[in-house]
Amino acid sequence: MSGSFLLSERLEKYIYEFGVNETEVEKELRLYSLVEHSTTSHLQISPDQSEFLKIIIKLGNYKNILELGTYLGYSTLGMALTTSGTITTIDKDDRFIKKAYIFWKKSNVSHKIKFIRGMAIDEIEKLPLNSFDMIFIDADKTNNIKYYEKCKSLLSSEGILIFDNVLWKGKVSENTKDPKVLKIKEFNNYVKNDNYFEISLISIGDGMMLCKKKNLK
Template sequence: MGSKGMTPNAVLLQSKGLYEYILDTAVYPREAEPLKELRNATASHPLAFFGTTPDVGQLMGMLLKLVNAKKTIELGVFTGYSLLLTALNIPNDGRVMAIDPDREAFEIGFPIMQKAGVAHKIDFIEAEALPVLDKLLEDKENEGSFDFAFMDADKNNYLNYHERLMKLVKVGGIIIYDNTLWGGTVALPENAVPEGGKRLWRNSSIEFNRKVVGDQRAEISLAPLGDGIMICRRMF
């Protein structure tokens, strides 16, 4: 079936009312109280839109449990909604390695993580991600040692992160990349997108999606949740 056959669904995906219905009906009623508290604490931040959307979080929680994730890695933390969600959904002796150069934003959410009783699962590393990943890969024992990865860092480096995460995450493990539809701009002509960072990251997202679709090491799904997520399951 060609794209013309998808027109009704395409209209639905542009419906703000439908999105609010999904949140109000299926997401918010199941959202854990610590997550709700952190979402509210982030709402007044000038970059609040950086946060993981709760519908993405709900799917993440299910996938974490489906793969019995115990050792995970997160690149790009912000105030920590996805980090807290991960910590809530892995076993008590599980670990999350969380990498972000912005400790100030992380510290908005950390007291809530402490109150939720999951702070002992979190290893926060204040750094740029690529050097940390390269350091991990210097030790062969780290290859295939992570069950799950979540990526929400600089979009122009997604392909670099992907190559490293495809070595660090085990066969059968899952990697989720956030913001892969970049506000819907991936479907717009380049000249319709403002010059600067928005256009740069739109182009980076298009290139990343194209390359990952062609990566036979991964089973993939590009899902229109939040700002778009690319879900990859490592095959070999």
């Protein structure tokens, strides 16, 4: 999700200017989405979120990354530019993938990216266990609990699981009957009560949840 519900336009501009190191092609892709696909461009993560993912990849030296939810491949591109490994990215919709490949190729990273078209819930069943050291979940929010449970077995022991949109524009703190918000709240509660991961819920973009396996002794 582009932009943060917490930031003023002025502060967002400041952060983008000082805290974002997009390549020309990343910027081109982000702006292409904004201009040519204005009704769906909000789907892509914000540039500061992308920088955040890049730092996480560098800190963990993550090499085998799985992404659920490709859209136009903006988040995929940032991660591919950063890892020395590979990214498997899954989307049910391949309308945008030709265009995404143009940007990926232009950045010389297309060889690192494997796109799988399909329903995430089915496709993740076919993936090898314990094989990903970072999983970024940014697809439909209704299946988050199922993705979470499956990803426990896909993740390597030192891996990190990251969910986007966990604050849903801040609406998770409201007393609401909106079914979408209730789904996100249900998911957040589920993860907390599961007590399987150390979690960090941060207010970047639309809210991201970081899950790292506890060091059980």
